[in-house]
Amino acid sequence: MTRIAFVGLGIMGLPMAKNLVRAGHEVVGYNRSEAKRGKLADAGGTAAGSVPEAVRGAEVVITMLPDSPDVEAVVLGREGVLDSAGRGTLLVDMSTIAPATARTVAQRASEAGLRALDAPVSGGEQGAVDGTLSIMVGGERAHFDAALPLLEVLGATVVHVGPAGAGQxxxxxxxxxxxxxxxxxxxxxxxxxxxxxxxxxxxxxxxxxxxxxxxxxxxxxxxxxxxxxxxxxxxxxxxxxxxxxxxxxxxxxxxxxxxxxxxxxxxxxxxxxxxxxxxxxxxxxxxxxxxxxx
Amino acid sequence: MTRIAFVGLGIMGLPMAKNLVRAGHEVVGYNRSEAKRGKLADAGGTAAGSVPEAVRGAEVVITMLPDSPDVEAVVLGREGVLDSAGRGTLLVDMSTIAPATARTVAQRASEAGLRALDAPVSGGEQGAVDGTLSIMVGGERAHFDAALPLLEVLGATVVHVGPAGAGQxxxxxxxxxxxxxxxxxxxxxxxxxxxxxxxxxxxxxxxxxxxxxxxxxxxxxxxxxxxxxxxxxxxxxxxxxxxxxxxxxxxxxxxxxxxxxxxxxxxxxxxxxxxxxxxxxxxxxxxxxxxxxx
Amino acid sequence: MTRIAFVGLGIMGLPMAKNLVRAGHEVVGYNRSEAKRGKLADAGGTAAGSVPEAVRGAEVVITMLPDSPDVEAVVLGREGVLDSAGRGTLLVDMSTIAPATARTVAQRASEAGLRALDAPVSGGEQGAVDGTLSIMVGGERAHFDAALPLLEVLGATVVHVGPAGAGQxxxxxxxxxxxxxxxxxxxxxxxxxxxxxxxxxxxxxxxxxxxxxxxxxxxxxxxxxxxxxxxxxxxxxxxxxxxxxxxxxxxxxxxxxxxxxxxxxxxxxxxxxxxxxxxxxxxxxxxxxxxxxx
Amino acid sequence: MTRIAFVGLGIMGLPMAKNLVRAGHEVVGYNRSEAKRGKLADAGGTAAGSVPEAVRGAEVVITMLPDSPDVEAVVLGREGVLDSAGRGTLLVDMSTIAPATARTVAQRASEAGLRALDAPVSGGEQGAVDGTLSIMVGGERAHFDAALPLLEVLGATVVHVGPAGAGQxxxxxxxxxxxxxxxxxxxxxxxxxxxxxxxxxxxxxxxxxxxxxxxxxxxxxxxxxxxxxxxxxxxxxxxxxxxxxxxxxxxxxxxxxxxxxxxxxxxxxxxxxxxxxxxxxxxxxxxxxxxxxx
Ligand SMILES: NC(=O)C1=CN([C@@H]2O[C@H](COP(=O)(O)OP(=O)(O)OC[C@H]3O[C@@H](n4cnc5c(N)ncnc54)[C@H](OP(=O)(O)O)[C@@H]3O)[C@@H](O)[C@H]2O)C=CC1
Ligand SMILES: NC(=O)C1=CN([C@@H]2O[C@H](COP(=O)(O)OP(=O)(O)OC[C@H]3O[C@@H](n4cnc5c(N)ncnc54)[C@H](OP(=O)(O)O)[C@@H]3O)[C@@H](O)[C@H]2O)C=CC1
Ligand SMILES: NC(=O)C1=CN([C@@H]2O[C@H](COP(=O)(O)OP(=O)(O)OC[C@H]3O[C@@H](n4cnc5c(N)ncnc54)[C@H](OP(=O)(O)O)[C@@H]3O)[C@@H](O)[C@H]2O)C=CC1
CATH class of the missing domain: 1.10.1040.10 (N-(1-d-carboxylethyl)-l-norvaline Dehydrogenase; domain 2)
Structure with missing residues (x-):
């Protein structure tokens, strides 16, 4: 069992978070609109009231947000993931964003003592629900190995494709x-x-x-x-x-x-x-x- | 057993003609360069010295030529297929040519009392050798039905897709x-x-x-x-x-x-x-x- | 004064033919629809009832037709310009057509003993009316020199740009x-x-x-x-x-x-x-x- | 005579700054590499050692920098123009940058009490030397009117084309x-x-x-x-x-x-x-x- 913070509970994020709950993990979710957090709680997860609250104590942080600026805000911004997460935390951004932003995030995460991966997905809402996504992962091989058991809950094909940004x-x-x-x-x-x-x-x-x-x-x-x-x-x-x-x-x-x-x-x-x-x-x-x- | 004239014994045409021989048909082939005709004869077919010689007495004429002008020359030209073939002959052009040319050929063939189909293929040399081509056929449904047994010798997928020109x-x-x-x-x-x-x-x-x-x-x-x-x-x-x-x-x-x-x-x-x-x-x-x- | 046959009395051709009349030349015009021929006659030219009638006795034949097939029909076709014009006649096609067709026309004209130029224009209806067209001419330099006095009636910029087809x-x-x-x-x-x-x-x-x-x-x-x-x-x-x-x-x-x-x-x-x-x-x-x- | 700060003394900026000197204005220039500043001093301007030094006391600040990030750094950054310029200063960015950046700069400048214009140029080095640039200006009409006398020293065509960003x-x-x-x-x-x-x-x-x-x-x-x-x-x-x-x-x-x-x-x-x-x-x-x- 891993303690996971999951930020971004939208069309893709919510069913992914639910699959992690179902696989026996402790999932604390955050989303700005309260309604979506509630759905995660209904499914056996925990709703947090802020990014820091979700992230504190997590071994793994997963983000599933719309676009590059959202990831920058949530991860790099004030009261963001880097400010709140403990050293050694594994940060897995699964949003589809610009490779350059992914590289920046990885760099900044590493400076803050975190281990970062970019791990965007394909397969759509159905794949998210069924846990059959294709996941393309960039970052250090060792981090990939550490994340693999969790990623295999979410996807059917999980492939390491190169250094930070390569997934994107x-x-x-x-x-x-x-x-x-x-x-x-x-x-x-x-x-x-x-x-x-x-x-x-x-x-x-x-x-x-x-x-x-x-x-x-x-x-x-x-x-x-x-x-x-x-x-x-x-x-x-x-x-x-x-x-x-x-x-x-x-x-x-x-x-x-x-x-x-x-x-x-x-x-x-x-x-x-x-x-x-x-x-x-x-x-x-x-x-x-x-x-x-x- | 059908008597077939086969004009154009190149990379694609030769193995196709051989497959027809192998299936028990009488195949008379013509090609301008003598060497290739010889290969058909070696495989049990007959080499003809000209288009009229190949076409005379054939129930079915198949052409497999490089481009639109070649088909125009061989079919519509002097001493061409239309000049030599008997009324009712089934003309199946399997070359890849312009749809407009295919429509002209079909029109002119019909005026000369022939039944014409355009039946280009995909699948490459290997598909021609193996008899596993995809064949897309344009022309009257009745003509298609008449040609189908022969086309199934040549291809694995044989589909009627519409009127004259539709195959192209x-x-x-x-x-x-x-x-x-x-x-x-x-x-x-x-x-x-x-x-x-x-x-x-x-x-x-x-x-x-x-x-x-x-x-x-x-x-x-x-x-x-x-x-x-x-x-x-x-x-x-x-x-x-x-x-x-x-x-x-x-x-x-x-x-x-x-x-x-x-x-x-x-x-x-x-x-x-x-x-x-x-x-x-x-x-x-x-x-x-x-x-x-x- | 030159005797000129002018075939194609449309938006461009009619005002061009009129300018030649105005410059003192004898212009015999042909167009399939009678109405347009009439307008040339009103302006001091002569209306002919067929291409051969227009072309017979002309020193220069100008064509101003819509597209390549029209030029092929009028020049190369039965009862066309090549059939009717005398040896040495200067044929100036001013239509906008394919360079390849222009080269064929020039070749065939030369075989028939004519001197051919392709001389398409730009400048629009206004330029045709005002005699200020730009004219880009392909063909032999000597033919160009022979045609120049007439072309200068029609255009303000008349340039020889290369061999047959170069104008197009x-x-x-x-x-x-x-x-x-x-x-x-x-x-x-x-x-x-x-x-x-x-x-x-x-x-x-x-x-x-x-x-x-x-x-x-x-x-x-x-x-x-x-x-x-x-x-x-x-x-x-x-x-x-x-x-x-x-x-x-x-x-x-x-x-x-x-x-x-x-x-x-x-x-x-x-x-x-x-x-x-x-x-x-x-x-x-x-x-x-x-x-x-x- | 106006006191002008000119930041960015490159291929375009240096001759523009010189033209302003020649027109009788007091021009204080800044550029990171010292060599270029020296050339302005040689031409009768003054070389400053930093952006704040150049900007302090200026009525007008002109920037002529390579790209959007440079303008963001020089104008919005630490020890940048907005930090150093007095309220009411006219800021004219003549670099070619993204319209969105120009709008941000104008917005931030306005919040800091400055009047901003985006005024990119065309006409090349020669136009810069000759003072014959075309200048397309975005921003408030009143600011444009205030800048016009100076811009007319630099360009032959100076046109107001709309609100902030419109010049870009x-x-x-x-x-x-x-x-x-x-x-x-x-x-x-x-x-x-x-x-x-x-x-x-x-x-x-x-x-x-x-x-x-x-x-x-x-x-x-x-x-x-x-x-x-x-x-x-x-x-x-x-x-x-x-x-x-x-x-x-x-x-x-x-x-x-x-x-x-x-x-x-x-x-x-x-x-x-x-x-x-x-x-x-x-x-x-x-x-x-x-x-x-x-
Ligand atoms: N939909 C699809 O089929 C696929 C999508 N993707 C990618 O997955 C990513 C997510 O897509 P999808 O789930 O469809 O998008 P959604 O818009 O449905 O979900 C994004 C979620 O992020 C939340 N969010 C946005 N900003 C913040 C913030 N600052 N803090 C916390 N939460 C935030 C939003 O909720 P709120 O605004 O309430 O906070 C929303 O619930 C995108 O990058 C997309 O390109 C990839 C493959 C397939
Ligand atoms: N319009 C413009 O602005 C410009 C046009 N051009 C080019 O000039 C050429 C002529 O254009 P435009 O004058 O606008 O076209 P029009 O269609 O107005 O004129 C063409 C004329 O050719 C006649 N014609 C067609 N076929 C024959 C035939 N077989 N025998 C005799 N006459 C025939 C037509 O009349 P009918 O059918 O009655 O015989 C018609 O009057 C085109 O190639 C065009 O691209 C170039 C520059 C500018
Ligand atoms: N060249 C042309 O023909 C035209 C250019 N333009 C546009 O004009 C702008 C300028 O072009 P151009 O003059 O050719 O470019 P240059 O690279 O020659 O000049 C830019 C100048 O800015 C200086 N600079 C860069 N960053 C800073 C900084 N942070 N602080 C102070 N100075 C800085 C550079 O010097 P240093 O690095 O030493 O500081 C350099 O001298 C560009 O946006 C270009 O697109 C527009 C029309 C024509």
């Missing part, structure tokens, strides 16, 4: 490929539809060959049915593509398709599709082609 | 998605490599989630090993992306990622990588980033 | 730059408008520096006033960008911005803006951003 | 258009060169029509001569395109060409061309096409 970098690469593949499928479906092709057999034959992908398998049916309930929201993917484009620039890497799909995701959002599933890139293509009925 | 349209969509996915993976790998990420575990975790694809599964290892023996050549994929961009323009469909990846494939070719596997798009990205050692 | 190549480059610059200005104006910048002083200061261009000077005011009466239609520019992208592919040249702007022009057209001035690319950007009131 | 927004739009136009010209020249067109007459005829631009006029000759001494460096333009892409994202504006040219500028930099003039985008296009001899 892999997550960014993941988001680049996913957005790009959705857009390619959206272009292909629109192209086929405009030319009197029967879409369901077409998708079947495309899936069977080198064009096959998890996107085609899991998203194409919804796209054809025009069913865009998230899943993963355009707004969040837009945030993540901002991370991709900015960190590629910092790293001196050129990502032409990444840059274009970032624009198209931004367009979907600007057109008011931010709350839909990212597969709504299809609507963006249809509007570009004047083929939209929406 | 689906093949074009396939090539759009494949090229785009390779480019996305190339951008992602370069991005990861520039930031000290361990590439093999990264590829493993990417493959397991929504970023997973046949490209990642079959091509990433070769890309990491810098092994670019084709497979499918950049030169051919460049031709196919020309078809995608042009036919999208004719159909009034906008394909922003398609257009950009067509430029990047053109760049790879212009840089002298045309004979390599299309996964050599990775070299293109590395050169853009000044990271190439080649 | 320069025109294509022109269309690439113009479309791209309009799109850049459209992106910039939308970007400024979204951030509470006063647009008129902004355009003034942008025009004064390295961002200055003929597009900014002549088109920005109309864009701000949302006045999109052509000028040069999106439909025609779409045709021309097809030429750019295709001929760049043939020439092994990579044009990333050209390819993207070709998609955006195609989008404008697909969205029903084809009849508007090409500066309506602004509407395309606004729709992408969800900022459109149209 | 217009400058970003300027950089978007300039980079895009250079890239378009680079693509066009490469396209022409690959097709045996004579480049000098081609540039002449392109310049005369709607494709004409300040870029074509001032940069094409250098590009043809392969003369890439800056002028404005690729590295700086890369910084500025980062500002464009990021601030467009914040503003919900989609800039497809902007995003692609940002990638191409990043590529030029990554390939080691950062110290060359931004017209070296031409080399990037040539390398993409395998046409480079460099």
């Amino acid at each position: 970098t892999v997550k960014a690469a993941n988001q680049l490929i996913v957005a790009g593949t959705i857009q390619l499928v959206a272009e292909a479906l629109t192209y086929l539809d405009a030319q009197a092709v029967e879409l369901e057999p077409a998708v079947r034959v495309l899936s069977g060959g080198l064009a096959g992908s998890a996107v085609l398998e899991r998203k194409a049916t919804g796209m054809l049915a025009r069913e865009f309930t998230p899943g993963f929201r355009v707004d969040l993917h837009h945030k993540d593509l901002g991370i991709v484009v900015d960190s590629a620039r910092e790293a001196g890497v050129v990502v032409p398709l990444g840059a274009v799909v970032a624009q198209l995701m931004a367009a979907a959002r600007a057109q008011g599709l931010g709350e839909l599933d990212h597969s709504a890139l299809l609507l963006g293509v249809e509007r570009l082609c004047g083929r939209s009925s929406d | 349209t689906v093949k074009a969509a396939n090539q759009l998605i494949v090229a785009g996915t390779i480019q996305l993976v190339a951008e992602a790998l370069t991005y990861l490599d520039a930031q000290a990420v361990e590439l093999e575990p990264a590829v493993r975790v990417l493959s397991g989630g929504l970023a997973g694809s046949a490209v990642l599964e079959r091509k990433a290892t070769g890309m990491l090993a810098r092994e670019f023996t084709p497979g499918f050549r950049v030169d051919l994929h460049h031709k196919d992306l020309g078809i995608v961009v042009d036919s999208a323009r004719e159909a009034g469909v906008v394909v922003p990622l398609g257009a950009v990846v067509a430029q990047l494939m053109a760049a790879a070719r212009a840089q002298g990588l045309g004979e390599l596997d299309h996964s050599a798009l990775l070299l293109g990205v590395e050169r853009l980033c000044g990271r190439s050692s080649d | 190549t320069v025109k294509a480059a022109n269309q690439l730059i113009v479309a791209g610059t309009i799109q850049l200005v459209a992106e910039a104006l939308t970007y400024l408008d979204a951030q509470a910048v006063e647009l008129e002083p902004a355009v003034r200061v942008l025009s004064g520096g390295l961002a200055g261009s003929a597009v900014l000077e002549r088109k920005a005011t109309g864009m701000l006033a949302r006045e999109f009466t052509p000028g040069f239609r999106v439909d025609l520019h779409h045709k021309d960008l097809g030429i750019v992208v295709d001929s760049a592919r043939e020439a092994g040249v990579v044009v990333p911005l050209g390819a993207v702007v070709a998609q955006l022009m195609a989008a404008a057209r697909a969205q029903g803006l084809g009849e508007l001035d090409h500066s309506a690319l602004l509407l395309g950007v606004e729709r992408l951003c969800g900022r459109s009131s149209d | 927004t217009v400058k970003a739009a300027n950089q978007l258009i300039v980079a895009g136009t250079i890239q378009l010209v680079a693509e066009a020249l490469t396209y022409l060169d690959a097709q045996a067109v004579e480049l000098e007459p081609a540039v002449r005829v392109l310049s005369g029509g709607l494709a004409g631009s300040a870029v074509l006029e001032r940069k094409a000759t250098g590009m043809l001569a392969r003369e890439f001494t800056p002028g404005f460096r690729v590295d700086l333009h890369h910084k500025d395109l980062g500002i464009v892409v990021d601030s467009a994202r914040e503003a919900g504006v989609v800039v497809p060409l902007g995003a692609v040219v940002a990638q191409l500028m990043a590529a030029a930099r990554a390939q080691g061309l950062g110290e060359l003039d931004h017209s070296a985008l031409l080399l990037g296009v040539e390398r993409l096409c395998g046409r480079s001899s460099d």
Whole structure:
């Protein structure tokens, strides 16, 4: 049994924290809005009234927050994790944030005597509920080994991919490929539809060959049915593509398709599709082609 | 047993024709260079000295040629298939050509009393040898039904996707998605490599989630090993992306990622990588980033 | 005085033919629709009932037709210019068509004993009326010298830019730059408008520096006033960008911005803006951003 | 005569400060490296040993620094301008930085009782030396009126374009258009060169029509001569395109060409061309096409 502080009890964080409770750990949760803390308490965890209260005495601190500034505030800020946690505490940030921020957090944590990992996830709300997330971890191998038993409660695939920031970098690469593949499928479906092709057999034959992908398998049916309930929201993917484009620039890497799909995701959002599933890139293509009925 | 004329005995056509021989059909092959015809004869087929000689008396004519102008010449040209084939002959063009050309061929064939299908394939040389190609077929359903027994000798997945030209349209969509996915993976790998990420575990975790694809599964290892023996050549994929961009323009469909990846494939070719596997798009990205050692 | 056959009496062709009449030449015009021929006759020219009738006895044949297939039909086709014109006739095609077609026309004309030039124009209807077109001419220098006195009736800037096809190549480059610059200005104006910048002083200061261009000077005011009466239609520019992208592919040249702007022009057209001035690319950007009131 | 503190005496700042001295003002300059301060003293100004020393007693503070973090450090940081300047001081930041940073600076300055303007420039070193810069100013109109006499010493076109940040927004739009136009010209020249067109007459005829631009006029000759001494460096333009892409994202504006040219500028930099003039985008296009001899 480990004493765990869990900060950020949102769509992803709450079911993850519950899984840790279920696995027999002592979980003290914090979230600004009280309602969500209550849900953790109902599930057998403990609700704390502040970050310091949650963190004090914890052996492991997990954060699952929206974006880089939130992690900076919660970890580095006043009355933040670094101010309150004891030396040697393992800090595992599982939010999707900028690699550069992850590196800063790791550096500052290390200066404060903590052991830090960046461990963003993929697999969505369902994966969080089922404990089947993919988790890509950056940081020292020894810290990874220490965190592994807990991470295996949360995910089915837990992989160490390099030093501090590497987890976020892999997550960014993941988001680049996913957005790009959705857009390619959206272009292909629109192209086929405009030319009197029967879409369901077409998708079947495309899936069977080198064009096959998890996107085609899991998203194409919804796209054809025009069913865009998230899943993963355009707004969040837009945030993540901002991370991709900015960190590629910092790293001196050129990502032409990444840059274009970032624009198209931004367009979907600007057109008011931010709350839909990212597969709504299809609507963006249809509007570009004047083929939209929406 | 069916009497089949097979025109175009190249990398793909020869093993396909051999599979038809092996399945018990009478196959008369024609190819301009004599050497290749000889190989068909060695395998139990018959070598013809001209298109008319091959086609005369055939119940089914299969063509497997490089590009649209070749199909136009062989089928529509002087001493071509339409001039020589008997009424009712089933003409199955399995080359990858422009949908517009496929529609013209079907129209002209129908005027000449033939029944035409466009039936391009994916799966590569290996799929041709193994008889496991994916075959996407456009044309009348009745013609498709008539051709199906033969096509099932050649492929594992044989799907009717719509009227004349629809097979080529689906093949074009396939090539759009494949090229785009390779480019996305190339951008992602370069991005990861520039930031000290361990590439093999990264590829493993990417493959397991929504970023997973046949490209990642079959091509990433070769890309990491810098092994670019084709497979499918950049030169051919460049031709196919020309078809995608042009036919999208004719159909009034906008394909922003398609257009950009067509430029990047053109760049790879212009840089002298045309004979390599299309996964050599990775070299293109590395050169853009000044990271190439080649 | 020269005897000139003029084929294609549309928006551009009619005023050009009239200018030649006014300069004292004998102009016999042909156009399929009779109404337009009549207008030339009213202006002192002669209306012919067919291409052969117009061309017979002409020293110079000028064509001003919509697109490559039209020029192929009128010049190379049955009862076309090559069939009817006498040896030594000077053939000046002033339509905007593919460089490859221009080279074929020149080749075939030369085989028929004619002297051919490609001489596309820029400057629009106003330039045609005023005789102030820019004319970019490809073909043999001696033919250019022979045509120069007539071309100077039609244009203010008449430049020999290289061998057969070179005129069309320069025109294509022109269309690439113009479309791209309009799109850049459209992106910039939308970007400024979204951030509470006063647009008129902004355009003034942008025009004064390295961002200055003929597009900014002549088109920005109309864009701000949302006045999109052509000028040069999106439909025609779409045709021309097809030429750019295709001929760049043939020439092994990579044009990333050209390819993207070709998609955006195609989008404008697909969205029903084809009849508007090409500066309506602004509407395309606004729709992408969800900022459109149209 | 006004007492002016001038912080940042680099390529742009030093000649600007000298022009103010020449116009009769008392200029106290600061720069971290002593050598540059000395040059201002030689020209009749005064060298200060620190920001506070320069700023104390100044009626106007002008900053001309490389990037957003530098301005944040010098203005907002410890011993920065806000700490040292008297209430009512006019702060004019003429650096090219992010609009969001400019808004923060203005807000913080106003809280500290200062009057702030963002006033970035275009026109390059030559414009700075000659006092002919274009200056785009954001902030309150009254502050603009107060600064105008000094700004007119530095620039030939001084325009108020909106509230705080608007100057930087217009400058970003300027950089978007300039980079895009250079890239378009680079693509066009490469396209022409690959097709045996004579480049000098081609540039002449392109310049005369709607494709004409300040870029074509001032940069094409250098590009043809392969003369890439800056002028404005690729590295700086890369910084500025980062500002464009990021601030467009914040503003919900989609800039497809902007995003692609940002990638191409990043590529030029990554390939080691950062110290060359931004017209070296031409080399990037040539390398993409395998046409480079460099
Ligand atoms: N949703 C998905 O499918 C996936 C999401 N992700 C990533 O996981 C992360 C979390 O996403 P998700 O759970 O969907 O987001 P949510 O917005 O649902 O959850 C974030 C939680 O953080 C809390 N929070 C924000 N700021 C603070 C603060 N200063 N102190 C304490 N709590 C705070 C919020 O609650 P409150 O405001 O009340 O404090 C909220 O409950 C993101 O980085 C996302 O990109 C990764 C994979 C899939
Ligand atoms: N409009 C502009 O601003 C500019 C146009 N251009 C280029 O100039 C060319 C002409 O453009 P524009 O004048 O605007 O086009 P129009 O469509 O107005 O004119 C084309 C004319 O060609 C005639 N035509 C078409 N086919 C034939 C045929 N087979 N035999 C005889 N006549 C034929 C048409 O008349 P009918 O169908 O009755 O025969 C029509 O009058 C195009 O290539 C365009 O891209 C260049 C610069 C600017
Ligand atoms: N160069 C050009 O053609 C143009 C440039 N611009 C913009 O103008 C700005 C300045 O450019 P440029 O003059 O070329 O750049 P330089 O690098 O030549 O000059 C910047 C100066 O700032 C000084 N500096 C940096 N940090 C500090 C600090 N903390 N305290 C005091 N001084 C500091 C540097 O000197 P030191 O490090 O010794 O302190 C240096 O002299 C940039 O934002 C640029 O984008 C705009 C238009 C054209």
